[in-house]
Structures are given as structure tokens and as C-alpha cells.
Amino acid sequence: MQTNDNTSQSNSTSKSRPGEVHWVVKMNHRNRTASWWIVFLILALQFHATGRDTTAWVLMSLQFLVYPHVVYLVARHARAPLETEINNLRLDDFCFGLWTAWLGFPLWITYLLVICGGINLAAFRGFRGALEAVALSAAGAAVSVAWFGLKFEPDTTMPVTALSMACLTVYLLLFARGAYFRALSLSETRHKLKLSEQALQGQLEAVHALQAQLTEQANRDPLTGLYNRRYLNDSLRREFGPGARTDQSVAVLLVDIDHFKQINDRDGHSAGDQVLKQVATLLQQQARANDVVCRYGGEEFLVLLPGLEVDAALSRAERYRQTVSVPGTVIAMDGAVVTLSIGVAGTTDKAVNPEHLIDRADKALYLAKSNGRNRSVLFAETDANVSVT
Missing domain, CATH: 1.10.274 (Enzyme I; Chain A, domain 2)
Structure with missing residues (x-):
């Protein structure tokens, strides 16, 4: 007979270390x-x-x-x-x-x-x-x-x-x-x-939050806070990839700040940065929840508009342009108002290569600049069909 001090032990009892009595x-x-x-x-x-x-x-x-x-x-x-x-x-x-x-x-x-x-x-x-x-x-x-x-x-x-x-x-x-x-x-x-489980859960949540923050930072332009081209490419794959709705139109606005180099040369890069940030703010404020507003290049922005017909996209472009060109809306340099040139392109054919769609918007932007800037141009297959407002 013996008085057992541990009544719930089983064969799974932990082993003793070498040289130590169990x-x-x-x-x-x-x-x-x-x-x-x-x-x-x-x-x-x-x-x-x-x-x-x-x-x-x-x-x-x-x-x-x-x-x-x-x-x-x-x-x-x-x-x-x-x-x-x-x-x-x-x-x-x-x-x-x-x-x-x-x-x-x-x-x-x-x-x-x-x-x-x-x-x-x-x-x-x-x-x-x-x-x-x-x-x-x-x-x-x-x-x-x-x-x-x-x-x-x-x-x-x-x-x-x-x-x-x-x-x-x-x-x-x-x-x-x-x-x-x-x-x-x-x-x-x-x-x-x-x-320990709660502490570990807290650490996991912190890690997930940090991962989300790092992912967000990796997808954002550090100056303007807009999405960058990496995020744009992911968005384009979702819109044009397998499983995308084939009956939904997609439009693209390619936005360029007119004479931006002159602003930098005349007023300095700090002033140029302020213009970029305020234009970015305006584009983001007037965007819908599912629109994707990106900084596409130095002074270029791209707005991806899922589900928007080209006519509505052209109207959006005009609203952007007219809002910016109002005196006092964005920084005026020596009394000169900052203006925008915008190329517009759209499609309902999801078989179209997204790079080809952006190329169309780029050609329309080129026409906007060639025709005097501060205007919105809708891409057409022939120059005769280009719509200039």
C-alpha cells in the first residue's frame, strides 16, 4: 500500500532527464x-x-x-x-x-x-x-x-x-x-x-497588422499616398483575368499635369511636390469606392474606373480638369493656374489586353497635349473620331 500524491498521472507522464531518477x-x-x-x-x-x-x-x-x-x-x-x-x-x-x-x-x-x-x-x-x-x-x-x-x-x-x-x-x-x-x-x-495563448494571439494579431501595414506601404506611393503601379497591375489582373465579368465596361483616365517641369524649375521641387499631393487629393476625393487611383509616373496619374462607360469616364475627366483649373484650387505659380491634360479610353471587351487599353489612353493624352493641353480627349480608332472638349 502507498499514498499516491498524483492521482491523475498516466503512461504519458513526462520522462526524467538522463541521470535523474524519475x-x-x-x-x-x-x-x-x-x-x-x-x-x-x-x-x-x-x-x-x-x-x-x-x-x-x-x-x-x-x-x-x-x-x-x-x-x-x-x-x-x-x-x-x-x-x-x-x-x-x-x-x-x-x-x-x-x-x-x-x-x-x-x-x-x-x-x-x-x-x-x-x-x-x-x-x-x-x-x-x-x-x-x-x-x-x-x-x-x-x-x-x-x-x-x-x-x-x-x-x-x-x-x-x-x-x-x-x-x-x-x-x-x-x-x-x-x-x-x-x-x-x-x-x-x-x-x-x-x-500564453492570449499573448501569442496578441503577437499574431500584431504580426498580421504589421504585414497588412507593410503590404499597404508596398502598394502606396510614399509622396501622394495613392496606389502605385504594382497595385495597379494587381487590379488590372482582377478586372481582365479569369472570372472577371465580361459584360462590364472598364475605363481608364491617364492624367498629366501640364508644364510640370517648369513648376519644378521655376519654383523648386518642394512646390512641385505640393502640386502633386493636392492633385492626388482631388483625384481621390472624387473617386468611387471601387475606383483605383494611382500615381503612374512622375507627374502622371492613372484612374481605373470599373463598370463605367466611356462617356461617363469622359465626364469624370472633365470634372477633374475643370476643378483643378479653377483659380485657387491648386497652388498657383506666379498667378498661373495649374491645369491637367487627360486621355480617356474604355472597353467592354475583356479580351482586350489591359496594357493595350492603357496605351489607348496614352495616345489620347498625347493628342490632348498636342492640341494645346488643358483638355480631355477620348480615344478613337482614327484621328477623325477623336473627341476633344
């Missing part, structure tokens, strides 16, 4: 040594009452005083200490069966040894372990009966009964105490794991 082996050695001294005293009282010879006393001393240290050494030096210790518990139960049958099944001693042995093995093997302990005790009893014959002397003296009851009470209390502290330890471990 904690289960140490625990069981301590408990077995202490509790079996009490059993020795109980049997000594029983022997005194029933009158046993010297051989019985020697065997009892070997079993309950020497045996605990022998099985400890065996488990300590075994390759699989935990499994060896569980086998030691099985051997305990078998020996308990031998002793109870040889003593004639004294009621309190038999109950004490069998129930405690069953609880010990159940702590490591569950209900199956309890049944296994009972079976091993029965096997030990059967061997004893076969060798020494069947005796049935269930009565015990009052001291033996009282000490057995006290021993069983202390054993169950210690077992409950071990279970209680084990439950506390598991609760603390779960709490720490929960805190």
Missing part, C-alpha cells in the same frame, strides 16, 4: 516505504494475536521493510522507469493477494490491502487499472490457496481493526490531498497556458 519512482518509493511500515505494524499485531512462527516474521520483514527498496532500485536503473514502476505496483497487488489468503482473509486487512492496491494502480491506469489490481490480488490468493490450502479467518482483534481503519482513513485523506494539489497545479498550468 519523479514517479521517487514518489512511490517514499510512499511505499512509509505506508508499508504501518502495514507491518498491523500484521505484527495480527501475528501476535494468531501466534506466527519466526519464518512468518522474517518473510513479513522482507516483504514490507526490504522489498520497497529493492523494487525502487530496479525501477531507478530500468530503461523505462515509469513502466517498470507500474509493473512494481502490479507485483504489490499480487503479493497482497498472497498475504491475505495465507492469513486466512482477515476482513479489515484484506480490505485495506486490496482497496489501496486497486487505487494505486487505478491512479495510473484508470478503471482498467483497478480491475487489473483486483485480478492480480485474486491470482496471488489463488496461488497461496493452492500451495497452503484454503483458510478463512475473517475476524481481527480490536487493535488490528482500529489500526486498519486509521491507516485506511489516513491513506484516503492523503490521496485526496494529493488529488487536490494536483488539481490546483493543473489549474495553474491551464491558466498560464491561457495567458
